[in-house]
Amino acid sequence: MVHVTVFDTKPYDREYLQNSGPEFSWQFNEFRLNSKTASTVQKGTVICAFVNDCLDGECLRTLKTREVQLVALRCAGFNQVDLKEAAKLDLKVVRVPAYSPHAIAEHSLALLLTLNRKIHRAYNRVREHNFSLDGLVGFDLFKKRVGVVGTGKIGKIAVQIFRGFGAEVHAYDPFPDNEWAAQHQVTYTSLDPLLEQSNVISLYLPLTTDTFHLFGSDHFKKMKPGAFLVNTSRGKLIDTKALIHALKSGKLGGVALDVYEEEEGVFFEDLSNEMLEDDDLSRLLTFPNVLITAHQAFLTAEALSGISNSTTENIRRFLKQESFLPGTELTTNE
Numbered sequence: 078m079v080h081v082t083v084f085d086t087k088p089y090d091r092e093y094l095q096n097s098g099p100e101f102s103w104q105f106n107e108f109r110l111n112s113k114t115a116s117t118v119q120k121g122t123v124i125c126a127f128v129n130d131c132l133d134g135e136c137l138r139t140l141k142t143r144e145v146q147l148v149a150l151r152c153a154g155f156n157q158v159d160l161k162e163a164a165k166l167d168l169k170v171v172r173v174p175a176y177s178p179h180a181i182a183e184h185s186l187a188l189l190l191t192l193n194r195k196i197h198r199a200y201n202r203v204r205e206h207n208f209s210l211d212g213l214v215g216f217d218l219f220k221k222r223v224g225v226v227g228t229g230k231i232g233k234i235a236v237q238i239f240r241g242f243g244a245e246v247h248a249y250d251p252f253p254d255n256e257w258a259a260q261h262q263v264t265y266t267s268l269d270p271l272l273e274q275s276n277v278i279s280l281y282l283p284l285t286t287d288t289f290h291l292f293g294s295d296h297f298k299k300m301k302p303g304a305f306l307v308n309t310s311r312g313k314l315i316d317t318k319a320l321i322h323a324l325k326s327g328k329l330g331g332v333a334l335d336v337y338e339e340e341e342g343v344f345f346e347d348l349s350n351e352m353l354e355d356d357d358l359s360r361l362l363t364f365p366n367v368l369i370t371a372h373q374a375f376l377t378a379e380a381l382s383g384i385s386n387s388t389t390e391n392i393r394r395f396l397k398q399e400s401f402l403p404g405t406e407l408t409t410n411e
């Protein structure tokens with residue numbers, strides 16, 4: 078039996094992992110993994126971590142002293158892991174590159190439609206028997222210009238959904254897939270015209286040193302007045318202070334976020350009885366044209382089951398010294 082220590086767990090994680098087979102003994106920790114909590118790991122276990130765990134050099138070195146050999150990330154993004162240090166320590170790191178790209182793509186559309194058609198406000202009004210429509214005017218997506226930044230697994234599905242609405246899609250990706258673009262009537266362009274001409278811009282790119290704060294004041298200045306921005310990728314792609322400035326100036330029509338640059342310790346938690354210490358997040362929540370969900374784009378039954386299956390299959394393969402599922406092992410070349 079293999080002992081797996083799982084960090085930052087919630088009831089929905091446990092439900093899917095627990096049913097994955099008798100060969101696993103699970104220890105579910107609600108707290109996150111970082112350099113301080115790594116020492117709590119029982120010797121020789123497999124570690125299962127999530128998006129807001131912090132696997133920096135110090136954390137990885139402590140895991141090594143606990144004879145950990147495998148770190149299984151139950152997420153796609155891996156910006157939270159020092160892969161160079163992991164390679165030096167000969168710690169294997171695997172992730173779940175795709176569980177349900179539909180879950181994330183669909184959530185980005187759900188956010189956009191809710192914000193644009195003001196469903197969140199209408200819902201509250203109607204529950205209070207306020208049936209007036211003042212202030213609820215939105216716009217058709219049909220024939221609007223949508224700029225998609227990043228056309229990997231999630232971006233491609235989002236594009237196809239936007240095309241279903243009859244939107245005109247322009248995309249930017251340093252590695253364009255021209256064959257797919259021709260099939261779906263998508264036009265690849267460079268980033269500047271996409272910023273200047275899009276009514277809606279939606280982000281589906283990874284966080285790297287190159288994309289950190291990619292959306293800052295320069296980009297907001299270039300965007301069309303009244304444009305909507307949707308981010309379901311990573312919070313740090315956007316410079317929050319510059320975003321607040323752009324919102325205060327009235328430049329942006331709407332902003333829908335499932336991720337936030339300082340989400341760690343806030344998102345996934347019930348803080349309803351506490352004071353919110355993050356002034357930028359508090360400010361964002363005051364804008365009527367900002368809609369935020371707390372990193373829930375992945376939260377569908379299909380995605381949770383995909384995450385659990387891929388994670389447990391990789392652990393099984395590791396124990397049998399077989400190669401990992403294709404595309405799941407992370408090396409410093411990623």
Ligand code: NAI
Pocket residue numbers: 153154174175178181226227228229230231232249250251252281282283284287288309310311335336372373374375376
């Ligand atoms: P992917 O690796 O299939 O695609 C990413 C695409 O972005 C690639 O085509 C790549 O060439 C492109 N790209 C890289 N740098 C770029 C740049 N500077 N500008 C424009 N495009 C660039 O990744 P996938 O599966 O589509 O996921 C995208 C991101 O979504 C992940 O990196 C992750 O951060 C985020 N995500 C968010 C979730 C949530 O629950 N909110 C869940 C899963 C993923």
